[in-house]
Amino acid sequence: MEKVMIALDYDPTAQKVAEMGFALATAMKAEVILMHSITDIKYYSSMASSPILGYSGVMAMNQVKKDTVDNLITASNHFLDKMKDHLGDKTIKTIVQEGDFSESIINSAKKEHADIIVMGSHSKKMLENILMGSVAEKVLQESDIPLFIVPTKKR
Template identity: 50%
Template structure:
């Protein structure tokens, strides 16, 4: 059997408090394989970012504390998102992690970036209490799963 070397892991993070578990699990997987780590966040729905229900994630509480209703432009949102990914990178204590912020449909953007960087695996979380049901019914994770040509590592994050 050939030894297949996984060289790049793309970890998709949203602003759900479970992102910390997804980041840590994906990072551990990548380090076990000796792979490069990429963190991605896709900006897809402006309303999502104006919610005041956020909890601090990996030490980044700015979205809940500042109130994103003050962020009006796409560039402002990208800058805040980059800060979030930088805080996530700091949380994982690894300066070699690369971060990517893109706009668009979440599933398509994740797949496009995975292809662009030649990722060997995509790590995503599933927030549903019945995560397998959610995957089978429909979600970003489900859409990535059905369209991906590379392995998908799903981290169940139910409470």
């Protein structure tokens, strides 16, 4: 395996997912790609669900304008750059895509010729799983690229 794409979301557990994916890539001496997908701008309207403002790990940030897609792209690029700095590898490539989470992940992995996709799996409320489904589950069902899923459920 030569390329590992790590899909990071808005959850504070993104740091754990990035670290696990980076360790996997390092063990295989593979190139690392950090990827974030931006969906509907309304999704980012609350502090609680902001991919940037809701993050409290090494990525803690003060104020980021979230009123336009361009501002979200800028903030997301900053988010990925900070994660790249945290991992300590300046050769890591970063990608920000706009669109459905699972489709963006799969399309980016195919475009980049990733050999494996690393992503987290969150424990959500039952109603959310029924209505929205799990991004990890959708990627698993629709992708022919192997997945390395990092469980991020809080204990």
